[in-house]
Amino acid sequence: MEINSFATPSLIIIFIAVMTIFLSRNWRWGLTSLGIMYLGVFGLIAISWPTNLAVVKLISGWLASSVLAITQIFSTQKSKQVSQPTSEFIFWAFSAILIIIISYSLSSSLLVWLPIFEFQQSLGGILLMGMGLLSLGFSNQGFRVSMSLLIFLAGFEILYAAVEASVLVAGLLAVVNLGIALSGAYLIVSRTEEKQTS
Amino acid sequence: MNAPFIWIILPILISILLIIFRRHRGVIVFSGLAICLLFAWSAWIVSFDQVIQLGTRTIKIGETLSVFGRDFVLSESERPVISLIYFINAFWILGAYYSKPTRLFVPYSILVVALLTAVIAVEPFLFAAVILELIVLLSVPLLAEPGQKSHKGALRFLAFQTLAMPFILFTSWMVTGVEAGPGDLELLSRAAALLGIGLTFSLAIFPFHSWIPMLAEESPPYLAAYIFFVFPLGVSLFALGLLDRFVWLRESGILISIVQILGGIMVFVGGFWAGVERHLGRILGFAAIMEIGYTLLSISLIEKNGLLIYFWLFIPRLLAYVLWAMSLSKINRDSNNNINFGNIRGVGLQSPFSSIGVLIGNFTLAGIPFLAAFPGRLVIWEALAKSSPIIASGTIIGSIALIVAGLRTLSVLFVSKPLPIKENSLKISPLSDSVISEDKMPLLETDSTDRLEKRIFLIENNWVNSIIWGLFFLLIIYVGNFPQFYIRILQNFLSVFEHFGQ
Structure with missing residues (x-):
């Protein structure tokens, strides 16, 4: 079985995962979906890279998700599960639909300009970058900001994998992913400690 | 021996070592200062890719370090900038003695200059x-x-x-x-x-x-x-x-x-x-x-x-x-x-x-x-x-x-x-290392000009x-x-x- 046959299922996984992250305000759902999203990212990167190198993305993504999950578990913010108003849900849903439409449009243009990409890579990459950017624009807390940055970077890495297969860059980008998760964890913990002491 | 190892890898290792001694502020500041000046001076005088006579031995500092198929190259023309970066960092470390930032500042700053050198070197x-x-x-x-x-x-x-x-x-x-x-x-x-x-x-x-x-x-x-x-x-x-x-x-x-x-x-x-x-x-x-x-x-x-x-x-x-x-x-x-x-x-x-x-x-x-x-x-x-x-x-x-x-x-x-002076605030803020002796404390309770002048020497x-x-x-x-x-x-x-x- 060729790796390319996993492209469409990977894109579907990414789509479901990122919509769950986007629409759910529950951090458990969000982080579980982030972990699943990296499965899809791995599937799309494996089209361009050898599987053993693409696995680096999967593992670093899972590690980053785990770091954030562990931090959330031990932070006091876990008790603050605020229910999401319907109006907010509708707003996010419409925003997500808008990003999907733009991503579809841009991915077609990107394929004309750079035919080296598969359609699934192009759509998956742009969709994740767009969702990451939109989520980043509405976030001002460590957890959401780091998750948005991880989504944005995952999208970029899908596209970049098609043009650059350097082991050094793969390693450095894995370190960057972990670093973002650790920085986010640090910011969550330091805010939590502050709240506890005040 | 090659230049990227000396001016990138070695400082990274030193900065990790300095983290261990971070409790001794004076030691870490002045050792960090000496290290940065040494790297700056050596980058200024040592030629890359040429044989150097050190007593009875000869060494040649290469320009290239390969990591995972990519090269870090520090060429002869880049020596002055490497020297400048380490020299600049020496000033920041010196200022850290006065300003007393976190104790991790000195190792952190050495790590940063090593990475800045890597920015110049990476290909x-x-x-x-x-x-x-x-x-x-x-x-x-x-x-x-x-x-x-x-x-x-x-x-x-x-x-x-x-x-x-x-x-x-x-x-x-x-x-x-x-x-x-x-x-x-x-x-x-x-x-x-x-x-x-x-x-x-x-x-x-x-x-x-x-x-x-x-x-x-x-x-x-x-x-x-x-x-x-x-x-x-x-x-x-x-x-x-x-x-x-x-x-x-x-x-x-x-x-x-x-x-x-x-x-x-x-x-x-x-x-x-x-x-x-x-x-x-x-x-x-x-x-x-x-x-x-x-x-x-x-x-x-x-x-x-x-x-x-x-x-x-x-x-x-x-x-x-x-x-x-x-x-x-x-x-x-x-x-x-x-x-x-x-x-x-x-x-x-x-x-x-x-x-x-x-x-x-x-x-x-x-x-x-x-x-x-x-x-x-x-x-x-x-x-x-x-x-x-x-x-x-x-x-x-x-x-x-x-x-x-x-x-x-x-x-x-x-x-x-x-x-208005609060006595507690002048006893000194928690982060300050300044000390006011107890016999001088009554001085702080008033606000006249001559007393203020004396305070300068207590707090400065x-x-x-x-x-x-x-x-x-x-x-x-x-x-x-x-x-x-x-x-x-x-x-x-x-x-x-x-x-x-x-």
Whole structure:
């Protein structure tokens, strides 16, 4: 079985995962979906890279998700599960639909300009970058900001994998992913400690 | 033995070692200082790729280190810049003794200079974007200390710098195509646009500069100032490297004009906001925005000795930043981390040296005559006046606005009536190392002028701090009045960029 046959299922996984992250305000759902999203990212990167190198993305993504999950578990913010108003849900849903439409449009243009990409890579990459950017624009807390940055970077890495297969860059980008998760964890913990002491 | 190992890997190992000894502040500061000076001196004198006689032995320092199929190359022409980077860091470490930032500052700063050296060395050159991102990730925990009111500045810094990296990395692939077919105008314009977006995020160019004042307000002043100095240094060296390597960028008149306009806007906007600001840290932040603007202006004047101006501005900027930031740190500590104008009235009478240090730093960056930055500013204003009088006027207005900020600070620190003294606040803030003996305590209960004068000697610093403060003060005066002595040395740096340096 060729790796390319996993492209469409990977894109579907990414789509479901990122919509769950986007629409759910529950951090458990969000982080579980982030972990699943990296499965899809791995599937799309494996089209361009050898599987053993693409696995680096999967593992670093899972590690980053785990770091954030562990931090959330031990932070006091876990008790603050605020229910999401319907109006907010509708707003996010419409925003997500808008990003999907733009991503579809841009991915077609990107394929004309750079035919080296598969359609699934192009759509998956742009969709994740767009969702990451939109989520980043509405976030001002460590957890959401780091998750948005991880989504944005995952999208970029899908596209970049098609043009650059350097082991050094793969390693450095894995370190960057972990670093973002650790920085986010640090910011969550330091805010939590502050709240506890005040 | 090769140069990247000595000036990149070895400092990283040393910085890890220094973390172990971080409890001994004096030891770590002075050992860090000695290490940086040693690396700076050795980079200045040791030739790469040549046989060197060391007693009975001969060694040859190679230029290349291969890591996972990619090369880190430090060539002979890059020696002066490596030396400059380590020399600059030595000044920051010296200032750390006075300002007392976190104990991790010295190892952290050595790690940062090692990574900055890696930025220069990595091949392909555009992979440097990932290394710059690593510097950002290392900085976030230091900038966002537990107990701060907010971490929004650190978060925005992280977000903007992370957004910059993909744009620059993607350009690295595109420019390969441009080099292969320089006639492809569409590809060229797309590559330039992506690179422009990446550098705009990375250099905190207007309108993506908002993290600078936020960080200046929330983070420890010395660490924030260090980031404001070091990060634009790394990114601007990277940008100059791009201009040097890619002829299509260098010869793009539109790009140079855009850089000049953006530089002018940053100087004007930064100065204006500093002039109306009421928080001492944010004034420093807006001055940092102005400095990035001046960096862009010097790059835009690259055909008119801009490279020399670019390096020329470093020394005054370094001296002003360190003096300003270390003095501000002292005032910040003594004011319980609240350096709003309302909370620091009359502080100049309690901490005269630190207050004067803040003012000198401010006036130096504003370009006041006889202070360090004035000769460089004069050259920039003169060159701009010939090519674009509007931008020249804007930069002068920006500098005048920064002088206004300094005068307002002067008024608050020295002229305004001091706040009523709380005994506890003078016993000393938790972070301060100053000691007041119990027999002197009754002195603090009154507020008469002679008692205030005596307080100066109780609260102001020890003799080592006085020497450090005096050294920076004298250097600022010296550099401002005798620039010819170090401009000759600066000529050595021009060879780093082979196309500009000729």
